Amino acid sequence: MKRAALTWLAVGVAALIAAALAVSLWNGLWSFLPWSAESRAEREAVRADTAEAGESARRIESQGQAEQIQRVETTHRQVIEVIDATAPVIHETRSAPDAHEPLDPERRSRVRDHQQRMCELVPATCPAD
Template sequence: MSARFMTGAGVGLGVALLIIALLLAGRGLGLRWDPLGLDARRLERVEQQAEVATADARARTLEVEGARVQARRLEDAHQQAVELAQVTAAAEAEARKADDAHLPLDPDRIGRLRDHDRELCRIAPDVCGAAPVGAAGDRPDAVPTGSPAGCADAG
């Protein structure tokens, strides 16, 4: 029987089985053979994907934090607007009930108020919009509502 295995095909088969056995034993012992570097490329690709995923997660975290800060600022601005409207309504009601509410203003006082208003508009033009005409707008001695934001009042 040993004579049959000594033929060329038998020896080739024996060598192939020996190589396969050595490869399996080497892999079991932790030996790796990667002549084309496929494992290194795969590892590099996985690391790049992990970096992209980490950066994407960080971007989503920053977006959520930004949205939270924006919502808080919007709520603060809304609260300030509500409080301002309440204070303004109370001051307007008190001014309308005053004893001198229907007396005409002195022309010098109107001039001082107009100059003060212009100075305020010069300092902060973005808050100086045209005011709505109210009940005082019908009177000849009323202080004008002003000019649009950033423009000097001609009168």
């Protein structure tokens, strides 16, 4: 009789351990299901990461666009300055009575001054020194 009681006691303890193990693993057993708390939390984390990455991309794009606008405005200003500086000189040069004669020192000085101004406005157009 003692042996049977010990057997039932061992079975009971084993059942309690198995029940405790099953209860502790219960959430883990169902975590793969889409409606489980773990799956919802994982989806929310992915959604938050995606939103953060999207916001970062929009911020970088906005900065790049602002820089591009600044570069375009600078280039546009330079083009207008070059046209403003060049147009009168071109007209003066083409309409000068000595347009087809060799340059005198005064005219050569004006051309050199104009070229220097162009180099200041747009350094890429200057000849290499």
